[in-house]
Amino acid sequence: MQDIEVISSRAMEACPYLSVVPSVEWVKAQPVVRKFPAKSRLFQREDAASYGLFLLSGTARISRVAEDGGETVLSRLQAGEVCALFVLSGLSGRDYPGAITAESEVEALFIAKESFLGWLQTHAEIRAAVFGGLLDGLLRIGEQYDGRRSQSLDARLAKALLRTSSEREPLLHVTHHELAVEIGSSREVVSRALRRYRNQGWIESGRGWIRVIHPEQLEALQGD
Structure with missing residues (x-):
């Protein structure tokens, strides 16, 4: 007790x-x-x-x-x-x-x-x-x-990724569903956006994790 x-x-x-x-x-x-x-x-x-x-x-x-x-x-x-x-x-x-x-x-x-x-x-x-x-x-x-209402999906997603990562801790243990819930979107839409970021070399990802490689690219999305 x-x-x-x-x-x-x-x-x-x-x-x-x-x-x-x-x-x-x-x-x-x-x-x-x-x-x-x-x-x-x-x-x-x-x-x-x-x-x-x-x-x-x-x-x-x-x-x-x-x-x-x-x-x-x-x-x-x-x-x-x-x-x-x-x-x-x-x-x-x-x-x-x-x-x-x-x-x-x-x-x-x-x-x-x-x-x-x-x-x-x-x-x-x-x-x-x-x-x-x-x-x-x-x-x-x-x-x-x-x-x-005012931010694009890319801006909201970039903000969510950067909020929980840093240069010292670029690895996020998060699922596509959890990100979708946070930014008010669907898992499918978030998955497509993350696939695009990965193809552009901004992130690496796997099952349940995302590593931010180029945070400056994500920061630029927040200013759109």
Whole structure:
């Protein structure tokens, strides 16, 4: 069993606003810190009935999963942030409509949902931090939507490839489907574009991986 004092200390490192929570409330919240590898699902509709979640390290994407299994990326979480969809669904009493997937190795704090909603109502510091992050998240969703409408597919795909690669780490462990979900396109369209990049010598690719060879060519696509 994890030590609550250790958990609360770790949580306050990533989320300083949690320092206002007294020890007795930490005990009632039944906190648990869990680590997840990249690409694993850490939160989904079923979990929202019981838990609240604070991201302590790494990055994760928030996506909406349709009834037919289609997935659309809505936003991203950074360390110290809370999913806007969870806050809104919890306060409205509606089902959580999305899922949270790790983009890197992540560490997350889970607490009882009743405690999470109670902290929002009781502690002004937590309320200000969470709702400030909620507003930022909604603004990012709007900016992402506007960007998708105004940018070409090549520009969106180039941005996605460059976002997760660098000169030191040019190798991406990502599938065509995952890229398609991120940029709001289909796997077939993304595969054709990647095939074109590979034929031009800009990337190398194989099953589940892509290596960026000429990032300057991809950077040029973003300016189209």
